[in-house]
Amino acid sequence: MNYSQYTVHSPQTLNEALGILKEKQSEVRLIAGGTDVMVLIKDGVLKEKELLNLSYLDELKYIREDGNIIKVGALTTYRELEKSSVVNLSAPILVDACKTIGATQIQNLGTLAGNLGNASPAGDSLPPLYVLNANVKLQSAESERIIPVSEFFLGPRKTKRAPNELITEITIEKAKPGLHYFFKKLGLREANAISLVSVACIVDLDKDKKINSIKLALGAVAPTVMRAVKSEKLATGRQLDLNLIDEIARGVSEEISPITDIRGSTEYRRRAAYGLVYEGLYEALMGTAKRVSGGIEGVY
Numbered sequence: 001m002n003y004s005q006y007t008v009h010s011p012q013t014l015n016e017a018l019g020i021l022k023e024k025q026s027e028v029r030l031i032a033g034g035t036d037v038m039v040l041i042k043d044g045v046l047k048e049k050e051l052l053n054l055s056y057l058d059e060l061k062y063i064r065e066d067g068n069i070i071k072v073g074a075l076t077t078y079r080e081l082e083k084s085s086v087v088n089l090s091a092p093i094l095v096d097a098c099k100t101i102g103a104t105q106i107q108n109l110g111t112l113a114g115n116l117g118n119a120s121p122a123g124d125s126l127p128p129l130y131v132l133n134a135n136v137k138l139q140s141a142e143s144e145r146i147i148p149v150s151e152f153f154l155g156p157r158k159t160k161r162a163p164n165e166l167i168t169e170i171t172i173e174k175a176k177p178g179l180h181y182f183f184k185k186l187g188l189r190e191a192n193a194i195s196l197v198s199v200a201c202i203v204d205l206d207k208d209k210k211i212n213s214i215k216l217a218l219g220a221v222a223p224t225v226m227r228a229v230k231s232e233k234l235a236t237g238r239q240l241d242l243n244l245i246d247e248i249a250r251g252v253s254e255e256i257s258p259i260t261d262i263r264g265s266t267e268y269r270r271r272a273a274y275g276l277v278y279e280g281l282y283e284a285l286m287g288t289a290k291r292v293s294g295g296i297e298g299v300y
């Protein structure tokens, strides 16, 4: 591996970074934690010869509360999200997903913006971002715009980011205290594995287990992460019981469009999605699923 062939730009401020990006556009590859980009370099497949190193941009390292919203700076790492009290209290589904990403070393370096920028349908932070109604802020030297995460991806490795834009912030909605949630991921081994299927779900059950609302997002089962909107619709307003759990899980397994690849076949992924959704909703029915605490005493 010969790093000397790369020109590395290391701006110290966001303005400086946006200026370089304005000039270089697609000639530079953005690099944050480097946990995806360094693999491309090691494998000799990175086509750009210049790197725009974002790691000195301290102004993009933050987690802030703003009313019902949590604002996450683009350079925030998984470990920082895992340690954040507001994220644990009001978006714990994201914490659960972060804890499954690689091992400690990867969680110390990898960033949320890097997972978005990498645009893999198997990116593990993405299903939670979908069910938390996340928005992605894109900034260029001239302007900024905000795109819902559900509209950000165009396909595997493809996003709406223009070559002169940086992801600078991700905003997520706080989940209401008391809601049930689960993030489940199936890989080829227990830890340090790419998702074969992943599911994020937030479900609002009333005291009689009627579903007031449900959000279900799946990873690695379509060209981009997707919401299972048909299944969400069929479930809303109905009494959660074993029959409905089976109906929802079957609906999800039919609604997805997984491919066959080295990790698993289409049929296997459909069955895995069925199993993960069934298991999560069964836990909600039995009262053993996790619940958003929101920091309110008495609500688990």
Ligand SMILES: Cc1cc2nc3c(=O)[nH]c(=O)nc-3n(C[C@H](O)[C@H](O)[C@H](O)COP(=O)(O)OP(=O)(O)OC[C@H]3O[C@@H](n4cnc5c(N)ncnc54)[C@H](O)[C@@H]3O)c2cc1C
Binding pocket: 029, 030, 031, 032, 033, 034, 035, 036, 037, 038, 039, 054, 074, 100, 101, 102, 103, 106, 109, 110, 111, 112, 113, 114, 115, 116, 117, 118, 122, 123, 124, 125, 161, 165, 166, 167, 168, 192, 193, 194, 195
């Ligand atoms: C051993 C190992 C295990 C892994 N396990 C998992 C796993 O379990 N689950 C999972 O989802 N991922 C996993 N990954 C992939 C990787 O860790 C994540 O995708 C991580 O979030 C990437 O973040 P980063 O900051 O390191 O990104 P980088 O590698 O720096 O960049 C990734 C991509 O995002 C772009 N980018 C970075 N920052 C920005 C920005 N601010 N604006 C726009 N584009 C940007 C880069 O140009 C690049 O295309 C693993 C990687 C390794 C090496």
